[in-house]
Amino acid sequence: MIFRWIPHDDLGCASFLIGDERTGRAAIVDPKFEIDEYLLLSRRFGLSIEHVLETHNHADHVSGHGRLAAATGATIHIHRLAEPVYEHEPFDDDFELALGDVRIRALHTPGHRPEHTAFLVYDLRRSHEPWALLTGDSLFVGDIARPDLAIDKEAGARGIFRSLRRLLALPDHVEIWPGHTGGSLCGGDTVDRKPSSTLAFERAHNPMLRLADEEDFVRRATSALPPQPPNFQNIVALNRGPLLREGVEAHPLTPRQVEVRRGEGALVVDIRTPFQFDEAHIPGAVSVPAARPGFGTKLAWIADPAQELLFVGRDDADALRAVRLAEAVGLRRVAGYLAGGMTSWREEGRPVARIQQITVAELRERLASGEPIRVLDVRERSEFERSHFPGSINVPYHELRDGPPQIAPDEPVATLCASGARAGTAASLLARHGFQRVLHVVDGLGADSGSNACLESTAATGYAG
Numbered sequence: 001m002i003f004r005w006i007p008h009d010d011l012g013c014a015s016f017l018i019g020d021e022r023t024g025r026a027a028i029v030d031p032k033f034e035i036d037e038y039l040l041l042s043r044r045f046g047l048s049i050e051h052v053l054e055t056h057n058h059a060d061h062v063s064g065h066g067r068l069a070a071a072t073g074a075t076i077h078i079h080r081l082a083e084p085v086y087e088h089e090p091f092d093d094d095f096e097l098a099l100g101d102v103r104i105r106a107l108h109t110p111g112h113r114p115e116h117t118a119f120l121v122y123d124l125r126r127s128h129e130p131w132a133l134l135t136g137d138s139l140f141v142g143d144i145a146r147p148d149l150a151i152d153k154e155a156g157a158r159g160i161f162r163s164l165r166r167l168l169a170l171p172d173h174v175e176i177w178p179g180h181t182g183g184s185l186c187g188g189d190t191v192d193r194k195p196s197s198t199l200a201f202e203r204a205h206n207p208m209l210r211l212a213d214e215e216d217f218v219r220r221a222t223s224a225l226p227p228q229p230p231n232f233q234n235i236v237a238l239n240r241g242p243l244l245r246e247g248v249e250a251h252p253l254t255p256r257q258v259e260v261r262r263g264e265g266a267l268v269v270d271i272r273t274p275f276q277f278d279e280a281h282i283p284g285a286v287s288v289p290a291a292r293p294g295f296g297t298k299l300a301w302i303a304d305p306a307q308e309l310l311f312v313g314r315d316d317a318d319a320l321r322a323v324r325l326a327e328a329v330g331l332r333r334v335a336g337y338l339a340g341g342m343t344s345w346r347e348e349g350r351p352v353a354r355i356q357q358i359t360v361a362e363l364r365e366r367l368a369s370g371e372p373i374r375v376l377d378v379r380e381r382s383e384f385e386r387s388h389f390p391g392s393i394n395v396p397y398h399e400l401r402d403g404p405p406q407i408a409p410d411e412p413v414a415t416l417c418a419s420g421a422r423a424g425t426a427a428s429l430l431a432r433h434g435f436q437r438v439l440h441v442v443d444g445l446g447a448d449s450g451s452n453a454c455l456e457s458t459a460a461t462g463y464a465g
Contacts, residue, residue, distance in 0.1 A: 001102050001123040002045050003132070005177060005195050008032045010293050010325050011061050012181050014195065016134060018121060019047040020100030027051035027097060027104060028074070029119060029134055030179055031064035033247070033328050035071060038064075042072075051097060053104065054078040055136030055179060056116040057239045059149045059232040060297070062330050066243030079108060081115035084240045091117075101125045109167065111160030112137040113150040118167065120174075129171060133199070136179040138163055142192040144208045145180075148225055149232055157221040161214050168209065172200035224382055227396070231300040235330040248332050250311075250323040252339035255348050258282070258310060266308040266335045269299065271322045272342065274424035278440055280352040282312060282338075282345060287428035289421065290322045296329040298425065301398035308335040315341045355427050357442045363414055373439065374413045376404060378426040389416060389445065397426040403433035412437040420444040 002019035017038060019026030026047040028038050042049050049072040052065045056079070065076045066086065077097070080090040093108035103122040110116050118139075121132040137145040138160060147156025175198055182193040203209055211217040238244065253261065262268055262284065270277050271290035281287070288299050290313070303309060309331060313319035319337035326334065338345060346352065358366070367373055375389050378397035388394065395404045397417070407413050413435060415423040420442040427440040 002026070002047065003121070004041055006032070006037055007181065007195065008061065008328065010296050011328060012293065013061050014177070014179050014181065016177065017041050018099070018102060018104060019045060020102040021045070023100035024048055025050050025099040027053055027099060028068060029053045030055055030058070030136065031068055033062045033064045033067065033244075034324060035064045035067045038068065039071060048072070049074050052076045053097070053119060054082070055118065055134070056113040057082050057084070057236050059236050061328050062235060062244065063239050066245045069243065070245045079106070079115040079117045082240070086241070086243045107166065109136070109138045109163035111147055111156050111158075111163050112145040116163075120170075130174050132175045132177055133167065133170065134177050134179070135167070139167055139176060139202065140178045140180060140191045141176070141194050141197045141202070142206055143190045144221065146225055147221055148228065153222045153225060154218055157218040158214065160221065161217045164209065168199065168203060170199055172198065172203070174199045176202060226380060229297070229300060231305060231330060234305050238330050248323060248327045248334050250320060250334045251336040252316060253310070253336040254339060255345045255350055257336070258338050258345070259350070261308065261310055261335045266310045267303060268310050268312060269303070269322070270312045270342075270428075271295070271318060272312070272314055274420065274440065274442065275357070276342070277424065277428065278355040278357050280342070280346065280354060281428075283351060283353040284432050285312060285428065286432060287424050289424070290318070290325065292421065295322065296325040299326055300329040300331065302401070302425070302429065303331055305331060306333065308333045310335045311337040313337065313341050353431065355431060355438055355440050357440050358414065359443050360441055360445065363439070363441055372412065374407045374411050375416055376407065376413050376426065377416050378422050379417050383418065392416065397422045397429070400426055400429040400433075403430060403435065409433070409435045410437070412439065414439040414441050416441045416445065418444045418446045
């Protein structure tokens with residue numbers, strides 16, 4: 001058997017290459033949109049990619065099944081309930097794909113979506129027992145998938161509960177390889193970043209698997225769900241619709257062309273570090289740094305799929321990488337990118353905007369001196385309710401498309417989060433909305449979390465924002 005785990009590090013997604021060395025036949029499970037790595041691996045191992053298996057219609061990333069089918073002639077397989085409009089071979093529960101001595105068996109595991117399917121992997125040369133289980137969006141390392149991206153959340157949770165009972169009946173030695181690691185929008189913040197585990201370990205240490213009562217499981221699975229991303233239905237539609245075979249073509253633009261397209265309504269997305277952005281950026285640009293994982297997910301929260309995007313990076317390669325990451329989350333209307341990066345804009349002497357940076361300690365000092373600074377906590381509400389800066393207002397960064405109604409545009413406002421990253425994006429959104437005195441708290445609450453003088457709990461204050 002040839003088995004390769006292939007992550008999409010920005011989105012926290014995983015795909016898999018499974019091949020039989022004797023026959024040279026292979027299948028790809030849950031491919032990402034960029035397919036070059038699969039083609040490279042198939043050449044390296046002398047494999048022919050003949051099949052593409054989808055666990056479900058994905059809601060967090062655009063599938064590469066269309067591009068793989070075009071490049072290799074592979075057949076696309078997905079459960080019958082997925083009902084895509086593209087050419088495919090539907091399968092039902094217990095469908096088996098033989099690649100030679102390597103076999104892949106479908107286990108219908110609804111919950112995350114009605115069509116969701118896990119795949120058992122066998123290597124018959126070694127044993128007739130299953131070796132691995134590709135769990136897709138059902139069982140994760142340390143947690144389970146969210147149940148609310150296709151159907152009613154309680155119905156989804158009940159489906160996942162029953163599906164997990166089926167998976168837990170498999171032998172302890174079976175390795176589990178989920179479709180996501182920590183950082184994906186399809187799971188919570190307790191999903192581990194480790195790519196695999198075993199059923200025995202998860203049975204012993206995954207808290208959701210210790211809930212034997214279905215009602216307790218449903219309450220736990222639905223009690224603290226993060227907000228639904230606005231772009232997930234668009235991604236599902238792309239994955240169910242006609243096959244996407246071509247990538248987005250992005251053109252280099254001069255500073256003058258960028259100015260024109262910005263005036264026509266394109267959203268300028270600056271992907272450099274928050275420090276570079278705050279020091280100087282194109283007026284009206286939004287800061288979404290691409291250096292850390294989660295760029296595509298964060299961009300999908302704040303960008304309208306119908307709006308053209310224009311990227312500004314350190315250089316052309318930086319911007320083109322951002323185009324590919326935007327494409328992965330279904331944002332395909334790309335006006336282009338600033339050729340030469342921000343340097344070319346400044347070389348022409350074009351106007352720049354700036355955002356002032358401060359630390360949590362400096363914010364406390366300025367508030368203590370009597371400065372009337374409004375503190376805007378842009379973390380999720382669940383984070384805010386656990387602890388927050390005294391007197392702060394809570395509006396998650398992705399809800400700032402029109403600015404916070406509680407704060408006037410001429411008031412000084414400091415944006416705050418756990419690390420400074422989301423606060424940087426929020427500060428740029430406020431500046432774009434015309435707020436004139438924006439302060440970006442660069443270190444965040446994580447730098448001061450041990451200080452009782454800085455943080456207070458909702459239970460202690462009664463204030464929930």
